Amino acid sequence: MCGIVGYIGPKEKKEILLEGLQELEYRGYDSAGIAIIEGDKLNNYKAIGKLENLREKTKAYKSEGFGISIGHTRWATHGKPTELNAHPHLGAYSYVVHNGIIENYQELKVELQAEGVSFLSQTDTETIVHLFEKYYNKSNDAFPAFEETIRRLEGAYATLLITEAAPDTIFFAKNGSPMLIGFDKDEVYFASSDTPIIGKATEVYYLEDGEYGYVKEGTVHLFDSNGSKSFTKQALTADKVSAQKDGYRFFMEKEIYEQSHVMGDTMIGRVLDNSINFEELDENFFEGINAIKICACGTSYHSALTSAYLFERISKVRCDIEIASEFRYKEPLLTKDTLFITISQSGETADTLEALKMAKRAGLKSLSICNVDNSSIVRESDAAILTRAGIEKGVASTKAFATQMMVLWMLTLYVGQEKKSISKEVLHKEIDAMLRTPKALVVTDELHAKLQRLSKRYLHGHGFFFIGRDIFFPLALEGALKLKEISYLHAEGYPAGEMKHGPIALADSELFTIALMPKTMHYDKIKSNVEELSARDATILAISPEPFDLADDFIQTTYDSHPMLEFFEMMVVTQLLALEISVRLGNDVDMPRNLAKSVTVE
Ligand code: AGP
Numbered sequence: 001m002c003g004i005v006g007y008i009g010p011k012e013k014k015e016i017l018l019e020g021l022q023e024l025e026y027r028g029y030d031s032a033g034i035a036i037i038e039g040d041k042l043n044n045y046k047a048i049g050k051l052e053n054l055r056e057k058t059k060a061y062k063s064e065g066f067g068i069s070i071g072h073t074r075w076a077t078h079g080k081p082t083e084l085n086a087h088p089h090l091g092a093y094s095y096v097v098h099n100g101i102i103e104n105y106q107e108l109k110v111e112l113q114a115e116g117v118s119f120l121s122q123t124d125t126e127t128i129v130h131l132f133e134k135y136y137n138k139s140n141d142a143f144p145a146f147e148e149t150i151r152r153l154e155g156a157y158a159t160l161l162i163t164e165a166a167p168d169t170i171f172f173a174k175n176g177s178p179m180l181i182g183f184d185k186d187e188v189y190f191a192s193s194d195t196p197i198i199g200k201a202t203e204v205y206y207l208e209d210g211e212y213g214y215v216k217e218g219t220v221h222l223f224d225s226n227g228s229k230s231f232t233k234q235a236l237t238a239d240k241v242s243a244q245k246d247g248y249r250f251f252m253e254k255e256i257y258e259q260s261h262v263m264g265d266t267m268i269g270r271v272l273d274n275s276i277n278f279e280e281l282d283e284n285f286f287e288g289i290n291a292i293k294i295c296a297c298g299t300s301y302h303s304a305l306t307s308a309y310l311f312e313r314i315s316k317v318r319c320d321i322e323i324a325s326e327f328r329y330k331e332p333l334l335t336k337d338t339l340f341i342t343i344s345q346s347g348e349t350a351d352t353l354e355a356l357k358m359a360k361r362a363g364l365k366s367l368s369i370c371n372v373d374n375s376s377i378v379r380e381s382d383a384a385i386l387t388r389a390g391i392e393k394g395v396a397s398t399k400a401f402a403t404q405m406m407v408l409w410m411l412t413l414y415v416g417q418e419k420k421s422i423s424k425e426v427l428h429k430e431i432d433a434m435l436r437t438p439k440a441l442v443v444t445d446e447l448h449a450k451l452q453r454l455s456k457r458y459l460h461g462h463g464f465f466f467i468g469r470d471i472f473f474p475l476a477l478e479g480a481l482k483l484k485e486i487s488y489l490h491a492e493g494y495p496a497g498e499m500k501h502g503p504i505a506l507a508d509s510e511l512f513t514i515a516l517m518p519k520t521m522h523y524d525k526i527k528s529n530v531e532e533l534s535a536r537d538a539t540i541l542a543i544s545p546e547p548f549d550l551a552d553d554f555i556q557t558t559y560d561s562h563p564m565l566e567f568f569e570m571m572v573v574t575q576l577l578a579l580e581i582s583v584r585l586g587n588d589v590d591m592p593r594n595l596a597k598s599v600t601v602e
Contacts, residue, residue, distance in 0.1 A: 002023060002072060002098075002192070003024030003029065003073040003099070003101040003191075004024075004070070004098075004158055004159075004179060004192040005017050005020030005071040005072075005189070005190065005191050005192075005197075006068075006170055006172070006189065006190030006191070007020075007069050007188070007190070008067075008069070008162045008169075008170050008187070008215055009066065009067075009188065009190050010066045011187065011380070011563075012033075012063055012064075013063040013597060014036065014058055014061060014063055014069075015222065016069070017070075018034070018055060018058070020071060020189075020191060020196030021072075022051055022070050022075050023196040023198075023244075024073050024192065024193065025051065025073070029074055030048065030074065030075060030373045031047065031048040031073075031074045031082070031083065031086035032047060032053075032054045032072065032074065033045060033046035033054065033074075033086045033097075034054070034058070034069065034070070034088070035069065035071075035088040036069040036165050037068050037163075037164060038064065038067035038165070038167075039065075039067075040164070040517070042095075043063070043285075044088060044090060044157070045057050045058045046086040046096060046227065047083065047086070048082060048083055048086065049374055051073070051413065057091075057370060058111040058552070066168075068162045068167065068168065068169065069162070069294060070160045070161075070162055070190075071088075072087035072088060072098075074086055074087055074361060075265070075388065083119045084121045084498040085123050087123075087413070089120075089121060089126040090129065091130050092133055093130055093133070094129045094162065094164065095129065096125060096126075096129040096132070096159060096161045097125070097159065097160050097162070097349055098124075098157055098158070099156075099157065099158040099159075099178075100157040100175075100176055101155045102124040102125070102128070102153055102155045102227055102331060103154045103386075104153070104159060106154075108127040108131060108152065110126050112120065112127065112130045112131065112152050115134065117130045117134070121555045123528055125159075125287070126464065128161065130150060131149045132145055132490070133145075134331050136163070142163060142165050142171070142214075143166075146171040146173075146214070147199075147212070147223070149161075156175060156177050157174070157175055158172050158173075158174050158176075158177035158192060158207075159172065159174075160172050160567055161434045165268060166214075167365060168216055168217065169214050169215065171205070171212075171214045171410075172190060172212060172213060172214070173211070173213075174207035174208070174209065174210075174211050174493065175209045175210055177192070178192050178193060179191070179192055180192075180204050180205065180206045180207060181204065181215070182194075182200065182201025182203070182236060183201055183203040183205075183233055184201045184203075185218070185478075188215045188218065189201045193244075193246065193250075194237065195240050195243045199237065199238070199343065200493055201236055202236060203234065203235060203236055204232070204233065205231050205233050206235040209225075209230075211223070211224050213225070226386065240538045248343075250394065250476075250589040251260040251392075251393035251394045251581070251590045252396055252398060252486070252579060252589050252590055253408050253579060253589070254399045255392055255393070255399045256570070256572065256579065257443050258390065258399050259398065259399045259441040259572070260401050260439070260441040260443075261404060261438070262388065262389050262390055263403065263406055265389075265390075266389070266407060266586070267406065267410070267434065267437075268388075269314035270315055271410065271431060274424070274427065274431065275417060275431075276411075276414040276417060276427075277351045277408050278410075280383055280385050280386075280412075281383055281414075285365075286418045286419070289337060289339045290337040290338075290355070291317065291319070291320075291335070291337060291339070291362075292319040292320075292338065292341060292415075293319075293320055293334075293339070293340050293341070294308070294312055294319065294321050294322070294342070295340065295342050295352060295356070295359070296322075296342060296344060297323065297324050297325065297349050297351055297398040297599070298397070299342040299400070299401045299478060300345060300397075300400075300404060300478050301323055301324075301600065302475070302478040303402065303474075303478075304321045304408075306405060306408070306471045306567070307319070307408035308320065309408060309470055310408065310471070311415065313410050314412045314413065314416055314426070315413075315415040316416070316419065316420055316421040316574065319383060322355070324352040325602070327355045328351060328358060332358075334359060334362040336364060339364070339365050339366075340356065340365065341368070341377055342369070342370075342377055342381065343369045343370075343404055343408075344368065344371075344375075345372070345387075345404075346370075346375065346597065346598035347368070347370040347372040347375020347376055347377040347398035347600075348375055348599075349598060349600065350375070350598045350599065350600050354370070354589055354602075355363070356377060356380050356381065360380070363465065365382050366381045366382045367381060367382065367383050368383075368385070369384075369387060369404055369407050369411075369563070370386060370420050371387045371388075371389050371400050372388065373386055378439075385407050385411070387403035387404055388408055389402070389407075391592065392597075394589070394590050395597045396482055396486050396578070396592065397590055398482075398575050400590075402441065402568065402573070405564075405567070405571075406434070408439065409430075409434065409564060413431070416574070420581050429562075430562075433560075433564055433565055436560070440565045440568045440569045441559065441569075441572060441574065447573070447576070450555065451573065451576045451577050454553050455584055457539075457553065458489075458512055458541075459581065459585060460578075461493070461510040461539070462488075462490075462506075462510050463489070463491065463506070463511060463512070464480065464481040464483060464489065464490070464491035464492070464513070465480075465494055465503065465506075465511065465512070465513045466479040466483075466493045466494070466514045466516070466563075467495070467499060467513070467514070467515055467516065467526075468495075468496055469495065469521060469522045469525060469526050469529075470563075471563060471567055472516040472518060472567065472570070473493070473494075473495045473496070475516060475574070476493035476514075476516055476573060477495075478493070479491075479493065479516075479574030479575075479577070480486050480492050480493040482575055483574075483577070483578040484580035485578075485592050485595060486578055486581075486582035486587055486589050486592045487582045487585055488577070488585070488592070488593070489559055490585065495517070496530070499529060499578065500511075500579055504532065504533065507533050507536035507537065507538040508536070508537055508538065512538075512539050513530070513538045514537065514541045514543065514574065514577070515529075515533075515541070515542045515543065515544075515551075515568050516543055516544075516574075517530065517544035517546065517548060518563060518566040518570070519545050519559055519566070520566055521563045521566070523544075523546065527548070530542065530548070530550065534550040535549075539552045541555070543557060543574075544575050545558060545559035546559075555573050557569045557573065575576055
């Protein structure tokens with residue numbers, strides 16, 4: 001997600017903007033920029049990559065005196081992460097920053113180009129500044145020009161605009177993307193969340209959808225579709241870390257709730273009406289590829305395991321999976337018709353990186369699926385597809401796993417398109433299911449409350465078995481890992497059909513079985529596996545759309561005709577279960593003992 005900051009007043013502005021953007025780093029970005037107007041002096045700096053690149057570019061610059069200023073960190077959705085696509089975007093004499101998506105930008109761009117406007121970037125944002133100048137050049141009146149501009153926009157936006165035509169004013173508008181206004185006496189700040197202005201502003205107003213206006217001489221003039229309106233400021237919290245958690249108890253909890261939203265970012269520009277598109281991949285990328293090998297660690301290994309079922313079932317391409325720390329020393333047989341895919345949230349996992357280098361030395365083509373642009377694994381790979389989950393701070397991975405799964409699912413369809421191994425009907429059915437995924441990831445109050453209640457029964461015992469079949473077996477592994485990582489209780493993920501080959505000897509009332517029982521995937525078989533365990537007095541927590549009366553605890557999920565939708569919904573249940581058990585045990589959910597967010601050593 002992108003980040004916005006703004007400031008109007010007499011203080012030095014560069015530092016205010018850069019410090020503010022630094023506070024928004026946790027949202028994830030791949031470029032950044034600032035623009036400052038002081039009287040007749042305009043200064044605009046942009047840089048790709050990390051904020052220190054922008055700091056380096058601006059180190060000789062220092063603003064003086066009263067002025068207006070805006071800053072932005074960009075997470076590329078439309079157009080690659082380049083300086084040209086970085087915000088602020090410049091017109092002839094105005095700058096704009098924007099979060100969200102202007103859904104009618106193509107139509108606006110064509111209209112403006114027909115009037116002779118030339119565009120520098122591939123972004124939707126640039127249309128805002130040219131539209132404003134189009135209206136200002138006619139009316140010579142800045143606010144009505146801004147008002148008309150906002151009226152033309154369709155979609156989600158949080159935007160700030162500054163212009164030489166009004167060097168004492170910042171224009172703002174909010175619809176669908178967050179933005180707030182901070183106050184400190186007659187100085188005014190803007191930001192996409194409160195952390196950038198904590199310690200600077202003392203009061204805050206959180207803009208509502210459809211609100212817009214301008215600030216001049218320390219006064220905010222607020223409007224909505226009914227005209228001018230008043231507003232009430234509230235005290236601003238002074239605690240940055242709790243602010244970054246946006247009110248959740250833990251980053252992990254926040255990131256579980258974010259899954260529904262970030263999934264939309266993961267799909268932007270990739271899930272089209274009747275096809276899948278990856279602008280990161282050259283059109284002949286899969287030429288000569290007859291097999292896929294995926295290599296990863298931990299949770300990333302679980303998303304890889306899940307995708308193997310999809311690649312073979314949907315794309316009809318052989319796919320095998322490797323644990324990176326094993327792969328490195330097994331003297332593998334590698335053939336050049338195999339695409340070597342690495343999956344990594346951090347892009348810095350040592351075992352995965354070394355495995356990638358091994359495959360490259362053997363002459364294999366490489367692709368990474370990663371959440372951090374410009375990371376070592378991304379830079380080492382022939383191509384990279386970013387998961388766009390935003391920065392994941394909880395050590396126990398959640399939204400990164402969910403977005404890895406979505407990228408892999410999209411990739412199976414993409415390979416099916418390339419190999420012509422998927423029919424139009426199947427492709428359409430899969431895309432239809434994909435578009436319903438964000439809804440399947442929504443955490444409802446009743447679900448969370450139920451898991452909070454029943455977690456009290458699972459704080460002891462001699463262990464947990466998470467069991468599932470097909471793609472629900474890797475999900476069982478992932479659910480067990482989540483629980484182990486943050487509760488420190490022992491848990492295993494196991495193929496449901498394998499329990500009778502030994503582990504069922506453990507069955508008794510102190511053995512907790514978390515049974516993933518989807519209706520769309522071998523339900524009758526998983527049901528009989530669970531009945532065998534129940535008959536031996538195992539304590540069963542069944543997760544299923546179908547009521548199961550032998551369950552000691554039961555979480556009813558939504559029936560959906562597609563197994564991946566059941567997969568994502570059950571994933572949320574296992575994540576919340578682990579979270580609530582860990583909370584009851586009083587553990588540090590975000591930074592569990594002995595663990596690091598990125599294992600950069602062997
Ligand atoms: C996941 O919850 C764990 N934190 C861990 O297993 C992690 O998935 C593993 O270390 C791989 O990390 P990566 O995805 O950054 O490569």
